[in-house]
Structure formats: C-alpha cells, structure tokens
Amino acid sequence: MNKCIYCGIDHDLSESDIIPDALTNARILNKNVCRIEHNNKFSDMFESKVINALSFITNELDIKSSKGKKYASYEAVVTIEGTDYNLKLHGDNEIFNGRVLKSADNTQMISSYDQAVKIAKDENMVKPLDVNTIKIEKKIKINNEIFFDISMYRMLSKIAFEWYCSKNSISGYYSEFNDIIKFITTGEGTNPVSVIQEEKIYEMLNQQVNLGSHTLFAIEKEYGEIDVIISLFGLLMYKVKVTNKRPDICKNNFLYTELRTDSSRNELVYHSYYEAEQKFAEDNFMSVGMINGMTLMVPKVMMPIPNAELYPILFNLAKYFIAVDDDITMPNDRLNKIFFTQLKNITQASTLQKKSIKRFVNETFYQGHEKIRLNPYTSNKKAVVLFYAVYLVGKSKEEILDDRILQKILREGLQNLNRKVFIVDDEMENKLKQIMMEDEKYSDVLEVGAQKIMNWQK
Ligand SMILES: [Zn+2]
Structure with a gap:
C-alpha cells in the first residue's frame, strides 16, 4: 500500500515532480506524495517564487514546463539606438514581433511603420528604423538573492528528500525525516541547506556533467547521516542534510543522477560508497595471480564499464564532503565569483x-x-x-x-x-x-x- 512520505495518509496520492516541471526538461517523480497538502500547496508556498526568479536561466537553457505552451517571461532593459525600453521577453528574437514598444521615459515608441503612422496620426512624426543595422543592447539584471532565499532552501530540501525517498522506495512517514519535513512544510526549524563555496569542487563536476544539468548526489556519513548534494543548473551547489540517522529500510545510500537539458539522464545506484568502489575495481581490474597471499590486480584493457570516468570523480567528491564542512548560507565574494563564472559559461x-x-x-x-x-x-x-x-x-x-x-x-x-x-x-x-x-x-x-x-x- 502506498502512503504519503510527509504525513502517511494512504488516499488521494499524486505524482509529485521532484524538481518542478518548469525547471527541468527531464522530469523525475515521486508517487508517494498526497495531492493537496504535500504537492499542490508547495507550489504557492515556495516553488513559484523560485521558478519566476529563474526564468531568465530557464530561457537560456530552453527549459519550459511541459504543461505551458510558452517559455517563462523575464524582464529586460533593451537599449535601441540609445533609448531604454523595459520589456518582458520570452526569448531573444521577439523584440520587434508585432507589438508596440514604449520607451522607459515615455518619449519614444517603436512599432511597425503602418501602426506607427496610425498612432502618430502624422507621417512626419515617424522615423523609419532598419532593424538590421540599428544598435541593440539587451541588459538583464540577475539578482542572486533568490539563491539564498528561504524559498530556494525549502525547494532544495523538498527535492533532496523526495529524491532520496524515491530511490529507496519509501512509502509512508518515518520520524527520522521529521526535521526536514518540518522545514519543507512550514519553513521553521533548522535550515538543512548550505551552499558549497569550494571552487575546485565546481571545477571537478564541470568536467563530468553537461552544461545546464541538475546533478543530485547522495552520500552517507558516519552514524547514518544522509547528505544530498544538489548542483542546480550547474550554477550553484548545495548540500542538504536529509536526516541525522537514516531509517534501516533505506538501503541505497550512494546515489547519483544527472538530469540534462536535452531531457536525457545518467544514473548510478549503490548501497554504499564501498559497494560502488568494489564494482568499479572489479570491472576495471582483473586478478593476475597471488603473491604472498596478496591478489595482484591489473587494469583491464578491454571496454571500460559505463560511466567509468564518472566513478573517480564521485569518489573524490564523496571523500571531500565526508571530511569537509565549509559551507555557508549567505553570499560572499568567494561564492559570487563562482556564481558569475558558472553563469557566464551557461549564457555564452x-x-x-x-x-x-x-x-x-x-x-x-x-x-x-x-x-x-x-x-x-x-x-x-x-x-x-x-x-x-x-x-x-x-x-x-x-x-x-x-x-x-x-x-x-x-x-x-x-x-x-x-x-x-x-x-x-x-x-x-x-x-x-x-x-x-x-x-x-x-x-x-x-x-x-x-x-x-x-x-x-x-
Ligand atoms: Zn501528505
């Protein structure tokens, strides 16, 4: 019998988009979430705010909700021949697409020639523009506040919790998740989310994942603490503490998912770091005999296992996250630098x-x-x-x-x-x-x- 992982009820369940549909082209679902209280309501509580604030990024990456027809709109200042126009845009190329533009200071208008003459009522007042030779500059204000907003932290907690539960086929409420459930549903209690500020960690992941991907990575620390690392569009990386002590029923504790903008994905599921290491070693090395009771292993020269190049990176990341606690919850210079480097990669x-x-x-x-x-x-x-x-x-x-x-x-x-x-x-x-x-x-x-x-x- 399926039950909600937040409250345990067994009726009116729904499929929850673990990552909001508007933020990814590669949907992942958790089916054990009740429809209203722990699915629909989250949208108004915190998801919409994040989705709206990230509309420029989703536009750049050609990501849109599977339900909506249009891409999310975002605000931009477009300077045309020296005059500023405040516009709501959906894409790059629709600035002159049939509408009437009014300058920010209300002194100029741009539209099709016929329409402009109609509005001005005097042909002499209308100056023709050649859109192919005029100078156009688009400026978008990117505010990084949303990345440190409580709405973002609640959304990331939800993603980490629902993803970890789905990978462990959890059905029903477990008190071990009490803290994170409280934070997701009310915004109260200890914030389980922090931001990773080590540049080398970003560089490491950049090598392995596609541009604009969401990456999720679960590791188990000592005493059964479960942390989920989330790289959001590759822009910033967060660590979410899902529980201090995992329920015994959770067997899969070394997990990896990359969700790409072209809707493809890449996934690894293991019980533990140790099991992943064993698998990697077995498949890539073979025994060539024993010396003094020690097995001698050499690398196989044949086909490597799928994702062979991913394992060493994940092992290094896991080692880092298990040993280091150097995260923050407020922006600083170090993090701003990382953020703008990553953003530049995406937009260019x-x-x-x-x-x-x-x-x-x-x-x-x-x-x-x-x-x-x-x-x-x-x-x-x-x-x-x-x-x-x-x-x-x-x-x-x-x-x-x-x-x-x-x-x-x-x-x-x-x-x-x-x-x-x-x-x-x-x-x-x-x-x-x-x-x-x-x-x-x-x-x-x-x-x-x-x-x-x-x-x-x-
Ligand atoms: Zn529920």
Missing part, C-alpha cells in the same frame, strides 16, 4: 540540440518575417551560433533531418564542437558572422535551412 555556450534550434527557428522565421540580414553591430552569441547552425543545415545536401544527421552537419561545420562544451567568445562570434556574410546568398541559405528545420517532426 550553446547546447545546439533539437529543442533549442526548433525554438529559435519558430521565433525568428515566423510567417511574414522579413528577409534575414545579420546585424554586424549587435552582439548576441547564442543567436549567432543558432543562425550559423541554420546556415549549415541550409547548405547541407541532407533534406530530412534527425538528431544524428543534425549532429553530423554541426560537427563538420564547427570543428571546435568535438569538445563537450562549445564556448563562443567574441572572436568566435565574429568569425561565424563573417563566414555567413561573405556568402552573397546567405539570406536565402538561411531560409532553406529554416524550412528543413520546421519540417523536422518527431
């Missing part, structure tokens, strides 16, 4: 997956759009990479796309892409623009590419 790199390319094409090559001419005076690294991808698709002889063909086209067109993360700096941005603009027919090639991408169904 493009993941180039089906979802982001389709979204870009739908927003840019909508019906009735003007011929695309690249604006040499505006910098938008993500858009340039996506334009270049569309351009490559347009040039390619392939008519029908699928994931494999797209990756092949991109790989051949961007030699640098054989790295996991493709960072676009100013130089790369200019180079890609230049390649396209030197092609007299690039506008037409873009249309061909966009059409192929629009025709690409499931």
Whole structure:
C-alpha cells in the first residue's frame, strides 16, 4: 500500500515532480506524495517564487514546463539606438514581433511603420528604423538573492528528500525525516541547506556533467547521516542534510543522477560508497595471480564499464564532503565569483540540440518575417551560433533531418564542437558572422535551412 512520505495518509496520492516541471526538461517523480497538502500547496508556498526568479536561466537553457505552451517571461532593459525600453521577453528574437514598444521615459515608441503612422496620426512624426543595422543592447539584471532565499532552501530540501525517498522506495512517514519535513512544510526549524563555496569542487563536476544539468548526489556519513548534494543548473551547489540517522529500510545510500537539458539522464545506484568502489575495481581490474597471499590486480584493457570516468570523480567528491564542512548560507565574494563564472559559461555556450534550434527557428522565421540580414553591430552569441547552425543545415545536401544527421552537419561545420562544451567568445562570434556574410546568398541559405528545420517532426 502506498502512503504519503510527509504525513502517511494512504488516499488521494499524486505524482509529485521532484524538481518542478518548469525547471527541468527531464522530469523525475515521486508517487508517494498526497495531492493537496504535500504537492499542490508547495507550489504557492515556495516553488513559484523560485521558478519566476529563474526564468531568465530557464530561457537560456530552453527549459519550459511541459504543461505551458510558452517559455517563462523575464524582464529586460533593451537599449535601441540609445533609448531604454523595459520589456518582458520570452526569448531573444521577439523584440520587434508585432507589438508596440514604449520607451522607459515615455518619449519614444517603436512599432511597425503602418501602426506607427496610425498612432502618430502624422507621417512626419515617424522615423523609419532598419532593424538590421540599428544598435541593440539587451541588459538583464540577475539578482542572486533568490539563491539564498528561504524559498530556494525549502525547494532544495523538498527535492533532496523526495529524491532520496524515491530511490529507496519509501512509502509512508518515518520520524527520522521529521526535521526536514518540518522545514519543507512550514519553513521553521533548522535550515538543512548550505551552499558549497569550494571552487575546485565546481571545477571537478564541470568536467563530468553537461552544461545546464541538475546533478543530485547522495552520500552517507558516519552514524547514518544522509547528505544530498544538489548542483542546480550547474550554477550553484548545495548540500542538504536529509536526516541525522537514516531509517534501516533505506538501503541505497550512494546515489547519483544527472538530469540534462536535452531531457536525457545518467544514473548510478549503490548501497554504499564501498559497494560502488568494489564494482568499479572489479570491472576495471582483473586478478593476475597471488603473491604472498596478496591478489595482484591489473587494469583491464578491454571496454571500460559505463560511466567509468564518472566513478573517480564521485569518489573524490564523496571523500571531500565526508571530511569537509565549509559551507555557508549567505553570499560572499568567494561564492559570487563562482556564481558569475558558472553563469557566464551557461549564457555564452550553446547546447545546439533539437529543442533549442526548433525554438529559435519558430521565433525568428515566423510567417511574414522579413528577409534575414545579420546585424554586424549587435552582439548576441547564442543567436549567432543558432543562425550559423541554420546556415549549415541550409547548405547541407541532407533534406530530412534527425538528431544524428543534425549532429553530423554541426560537427563538420564547427570543428571546435568535438569538445563537450562549445564556448563562443567574441572572436568566435565574429568569425561565424563573417563566414555567413561573405556568402552573397546567405539570406536565402538561411531560409532553406529554416524550412528543413520546421519540417523536422518527431
Ligand atoms: Zn501528505
């Protein structure tokens, strides 16, 4: 019989999104959560606040709720030819998409020419703008307060608790989780969440996970304490103490899940650090005999086990987290530096997956759009990479796309892409623009590419 892990009731249960649906493309569920009190209500209590505050990040990573049609909107100041406009944006490319823009000081308006003449009632008052050559600058204010807000700490506690329970098939209420349940449901009691401020730990994980992934990692400390480390979009890493003493029924205590923005995932489940170590050693080494009662092991040269490169990193992380307690709950200079480095990686790199390319094409090559001419005076690294991808698709002889063909086209067109993360700096941005603009027919090639991408169904 299934029972709620918060209160133990056995009726009106629901599937809880362990990570709110709006924050991930790779959903994970816990089925033992009652529908109203411990699922629906959390949304208003703390999840909505976090989701809204992170809308710029989810836009950058092309993450949206599976229920909603649109991407979450975020506020930006867009400076067009020196005048500021406060706008709510859903994506990058919809600034001029049919609407009337009013400047922040209320002295200027931008819209389509016909509409502008109608509003001004005098053609002489209207000045034409060429959107392909004007200077546009977009500024987004990123406030890192949300990352240290109690709503965030409650949401992370919920994620850690529900994930750990689901990996241990927990049904019903266990008093060992009393403290964390109290904090999640009321915001009272000791905050079990702290923020990791060791730069090397971030670097270690960066090597292993994809850009923008959520990573969850559970370890057992002495005396049965369970800590869950959560890396949120790879931006910040948190440690959540789930319990001081795990219930005996919880057998899986060395756990790892990576949830990627392309909705794929990577997972390890072991009873303990020790068991993971045994498995890793057995599969990667073999015995070549005994000397003085000691077994001699040598590495296998054949195929390594899946995730072979992940294990040593997890062992190092586990060793660190078991030995070191150096976390904080308030921002400091050290952490701000980490945060902005990680944020820069996310906003300057493009993941180039089906979802982001389709979204870009739908927003840019909508019906009735003007011929695309690249604006040499505006910098938008993500858009340039996506334009270049569309351009490559347009040039390619392939008519029908699928994931494999797209990756092949991109790989051949961007030699640098054989790295996991493709960072676009100013130089790369200019180079890609230049390649396209030197092609007299690039506008037409873009249309061909966009059409192929629009025709690409499931
Ligand atoms: Zn409940």
